[in-house]
Amino acid sequence: MGLGTSFGVYASTDVAAAEDTAAFYGGRGLFAGNWATGNLNTIDYVTIATTGNATDFGDLTDARYGTDSACSNGTRGVFGGGHNKNTIDYVTIATTGDATDFGDLTVARGYAAANSNGTRGVFGSGNNAKNTIDYVTIATTGDATDFGDLTVSVQARGACSNGTRGVWGGGYYNNNTIDYVTIATTGDATDFGDLTSKRTFLASSSDGTTGVFAGNYSSSSTRNTIDYITIATTGNATDFGDMTQGRWGSGACSDGTKGLWGGGSTTTSSSGSKNTIDYITIATTGNATDFGDLTNARTSEFSCSGD
DSSP: OOSSSSSOOOOSSHHHHHHOHHHHHOSEEEEEOOSSTTTOOEEEEEETTSOSOOEEEEEOSSOOOOSSOEEESSSEEEEEOOTTOOEEEEEETTSOSOOEEEEEOSSOOSSOEEEEOSSEEEEEOOSSSTTEEEEEETTSOSOOEEEEEOSSOOBSOEEEEOSSEEEEEOOBTTEEEEEEEETTSOSOOEEEEEEEEEEOSOEEEESSSEEEEEOOBOSSOBOOEEEEEETTSOSOOEEEEEOSSOOBSOEEEESSSEEEEEOOBSSSSGGGBEEEEEEEETTSOSOOEEEEEEEEEESSOEEEEEO
């Protein structure tokens, strides 16, 4: 989210965001879990404004992998689901340490994708609940509640928001659909448009205006494509640039300026997992640049941001 996606968090209004975007996203990016090398429960963190390698933050409550299924309110980071799990964990992003149990999703699921409006965290899709959307109030622990349904029944999507709309794009297997909801109002998703190509196991973040989607898995290759949309305006995505290498299953987050993708696999299995972190400046189209490395190679991790 990152805006809350796997990815940071955004203010409730565009006016507030314009005043201090970074305050709603946060300067610290977290990457947690892994589908490789023993399903690690490790949480890493980086300072998004400063390139460099990640540092150990703590551990999830159990070892699992998620693919873009984390969000935040700028203070608390929430990690929902995992392969055949309904667990929700949380951490206080400013304070390193192990995660604590938050509650449960309505259905056990992996490969979900999450976004946020700074109050609600919204989790959509997943391998056991492919069109289901759940929500939580991030500041208050407890079980998730049904929100509505996505327009397509797929898993392994990317998700982001602008603080008002929550957006999901792509999905397994080779889907290019983009859906959206109004996060403050429960109900079913509406069609937004299409990505530039059909793709899955991608990850997404935003700067509050532009949503970016990167990566792809297929049975024959990976892809380095980055697409973007203007979240407030429905329509098809446009090419943004390329990741430093084609991979799938990265985690993504943002500080409201930079978008980061960490980890992912360069082969058609998790054996190709990398520790690479890329970044872009979301307001400016172009190719990604190397940021640094995670503490270990990983694929299908959770990611969010805050302070």
